[in-house]
Amino acid sequence: MHLAFEHVSKLYGPVIGLNDFCCRIGPGITGLFGSNGAGKSTMMKLASGQLRPSQGRVMIGEHSAWSTAAKRNLGYSPDTDSFYESMTGRAFVTTMTRLYGYSARESRERAEKAIADVGMTDRADRKIAGCSHGMRQRIKLAQAMVHDPAVLLLDEPMTGIDPGGRREFKQLLERLAGEGKAVLVSTHILDEIEDLADQILMVARGRLVASGTINDIRNLIADEPFSVEIVAEPARQLAAALMAFGVVLSVAIRGDTLTVRTTNQMEFFGQLGKIGAEGNIAIRKLEVLDAGAEAVFGYLAGGRGA
Amino acid sequence: MMLARAFAALFLLSLRRLIWSMNTVMLLLPLGGVALFVLGMHYAELPSTRMSERMFRKSQIRSDEAAEVARLARQVVAGKSSVASLVMADPISAVTNPMRFDRVDKLAARAVEKFSVELVMGLFTSFLLPVIALAYATTSLGGDREERTLLFLLVRPIPRALILLAKTAATLPVVMGVSVGAFSLYCLLAGPLGTRAYPLYLPVVIYTSIAYTGLFQLFAVCFRHSTMIALMYSLFIETFLGNMPGIVKQVAVNYYARSMMIDLGKLSPPESWFIPVSTETATLALAAIGTVSLLAGMIIFQRREYRDLT
Numbered sequence: 001m002h003l004a005f006e007h008v009s010k011l012y013g014p015v016i017g018l019n020d021f022c023c024r025i026g027p028g029i030t031g032l033f034g035s036n037g038a039g040k041s042t043m044m045k046l047a048s049g050q051l052r053p054s055q056g057r058v059m060i061g062e063h064s065a066w067s068t069a070a071k072r073n074l075g076y077s078p079d080t081d082s083f084y085e086s087m088t089g090r091a092f093v094t095t096m097t098r099l100y101g102y103s104a105r106e107s108r109e110r111a112e113k114a115i116a117d118v119g120m121t122d123r124a125d126r127k128i129a130g131c132s133h134g135m136r137q138r139i140k141l142a143q144a145m146v147h148d149p150a151v152l153l154l155d156e157p158m159t160g161i162d163p164g165g166r167r168e169f170k171q172l173l174e175r176l177a178g179e180g181k182a183v184l185v186s187t188h189i190l191d192e193i194e195d196l197a198d199q200i201l202m203v204a205r206g207r208l209v210a211s212g213t214i215n216d217i218r219n220l221i222a223d224e225p226f227s228v229e230i231v232a233e234p235a236r237q238l239a240a241a242l243m244a245f246g247v248v249l250s251v252a253i254r255g256d257t258l259t260v261r262t263t264n265q266m267e268f269f270g271q272l273g274k275i276g277a278e279g280n281i282a283i284r285k286l287e288v289l290d291a292g293a294e295a296v297f298g299y300l301a302g303g304r305g306a
Numbered sequence: 307m308m309l310a311r312a313f314a315a316l317f318l319l320s321l322r323r324l325i326w327s328m329n330t331v332m333l334l335l336p337l338g339g340v341a342l343f344v345l346g347m348h349y350a351e352l353p354s355t356r357m358s359e360r361m362f363r364k365s366q367i368r369s370d371e372a373a374e375v376a377r378l379a380r381q382v383v384a385g386k387s388s389v390a391s392l393v394m395a396d397p398i399s400a401v402t403n404p405m406r407f408d409r410v411d412k413l414a415a416r417a418v419e420k421f422s423v424e425l426v427m428g429l430f431t432s433f434l435l436p437v438i439a440l441a442y443a444t445t446s447l448g449g450d451r452e453e454r455t456l457l458f459l460l461v462r463p464i465p466r467a468l469i470l471l472a473k474t475a476a477t478l479p480v481v482m483g484v485s486v487g488a489f490s491l492y493c494l495l496a497g498p499l500g501t502r503a504y505p506l507y508l509p510v511v512i513y514t515s516i517a518y519t520g521l522f523q524l525f526a527v528c529f530r531h532s533t534m535i536a537l538m539y540s541l542f543i544e545t546f547l548g549n550m551p552g553i554v555k556q557v558a559v560n561y562y563a564r565s566m567m568i569d570l571g572k573l574s575p576p577e578s579w580f581i582p583v584s585t586e587t588a589t590l591a592l593a594a595i596g597t598v599s600l601l602a603g604m605i606i607f608q609r610r611e612y613r614d615l616t
Contacts, residue, residue: 012613045613048457048461049460049461050457050460050461050611050612051611051613052611068463068464068465068466069463071461071462071463072463074461076457076461078457078458080454080457082453082454082455083455084323084455086326095315095319096458096462098311098312098315098319099312099315099316099319099459099462099464100308100312100462100463101307101308101309101310101311101312101315101463102308102311103311143458
């Protein structure tokens with residue numbers, strides 16, 4: 001079963017949350033990557049039927065995501081940290097299972113299986129209010145998979161999970177993907193999903209700006225121009241040396257500060273390191289002006305950035 | 307079948323959450339306050355000798371006669387005997403002192419009116435009942451909204467309109483239980499007056515609970531800070547609208563509750579321009595306010611997006 005966005009736009013008054021968004025998410029693990037406010041959350045809410053698209057359609061299989069029928073095939077783990085705090089983890093998952101209309105016995109069995117899958121069996125009788133962040137994440141995941149949905153939406157599921165837990169988590173998601181489920185995992189940290197997702201969707205400013213494997217995305221980011229500020233002495237000598245690099249696009253000098261615009265970080269820093277090692281030029285400060293996801297999005301979205 | 311079971315599960319979940327919510331504890335404050343008021347006003351001793359003396363001061367009633375009138379009036383109020391049966395039981399006094407039975411009748415009526423207007427109409431239906439209804443009706447959905455747990459319910463395969471229906475179905479018995487329970491307690495504390503008032507006004511309490519529950523549930527669907535809005539509404543707008551001359555007051559729950567009480571208790575309207583409707587009309591209106599609010603809430607909830615959940 002697929003989760004499909006067909007030319008979806010979502011407006012919040014005059015603000016565009018999602019802009020003519022198209023994608024089709026099938027079996028396997030798909031990573032949804034974007035900075036805060038990029039539109040990930042809007043996309044998750046549309047896919048989980050909390051919001052209706054202003055234009056276009058969001059479909060889960062044959063059904064509109066907003067419809068009741070779609071909910072049978074949908075599991076959703078929200079990024080909010082809110083629960084019925086006074087319940088135990090086991091009671092919470094069981095209660096949520098019963099909302100699918102299973103008998104009391106089947107609900108207990110399904111809940112127990114989901115709790116075991118997320119590795120919480122021995123800790124599920126603790127009140128949720130007293131659970132660590134990682135345990136709460138597991139409970140959220142458990143309540144999303146009790147009904148064996150074909151589409152699983154996990155909004156920022158990795159936050160608060162320790163590295164050991166992350167490995168278990170990865171194995172669990174891989175198993176689910178292996179069963180033919182479509183798993184969508186959102187994050188604002190690329191590293192979290194790099195060895196997890198088969199396919200990555202990158203969202204910026206409400207648009208799908210890139211999609212592909214992790215390597216495709218990494219190359220895309222590496223090739224994007226970025227700026228570095230260097231304080232060095234003598235500045236002009238360094239500027240001259242930098243101009244000889246193939247990857248440098250421009251150098252601006254102000255006093256002893258250089259602002260360098262370049263592509264391909266790896267090669268640039270490699271060569272800069274050699275100059276520093278020669279010892280003729282003292283590099284006092286090095287600052288990447290627009291590294292990080294924000295800047296990358298800026299470039300990819302064709303807007304901001306030095 | 308699956309849907310019916312899911313609905314039942316949601317109903318039980320909502321009911322459990324309401325019963326264990328902090329509201330029950332917080333409600334003890336106004337509930338206890340009103341209980342103290344009932345005790346402080348010494349309703350249990352009414353109609354008292356003092357009341358009798360004050361009422362018939364103009365006709366210079368003797369104090370032993372005032373006490374006797376009060377004693378008989380208490381019997382009448384408690385429903386143990388009627389004025390007619392008192393006359394039958396004491397035919398000699400009926401001939402020698404016919405004034406007495408007229409006074410018993412008047413005193414009993416006055417005491418019932420005092421209790422009805424001050425406690426049942428004034429404090430209970432205009433203040434306590436809306437507070438009870440809003441405490442539960444706005445938390446039932448509003449609590450899930452505020453704590454952001456509503457999305458756990460919205461992603462289940464239960465049509466949204468039915469989610470609201472389950473919530474309302476869980477809220478109503480709780481509101482009804484607490485309000486009828488509190489009303490019973492006050493009537494018990496109020497002695498003979500309470501005994502008289504209880505069966506008389508019980509339908510008012512029940513139908514007013516229905517109307518307020520439906521209305522406040524609708525507020526919870528529409529407004530984020532529904533508790534505040536419901537409080538403002540019940541304490542100011544209701545009172546304000548309910549006291550407007552002419553047709554305006556016909557939108558206030560309060561107006562129908564009071565109409566019903568005036569009719570059932572044979573009370574005099576608070577103002578000359580307050581024209582009460584009959585009990586039948588008032589009952590129908592209160593039930594209609596509850597039902598229409600619920601249906602409107604279900605339609606709105608079915609279509610409404612909640613953006614503030616995450």
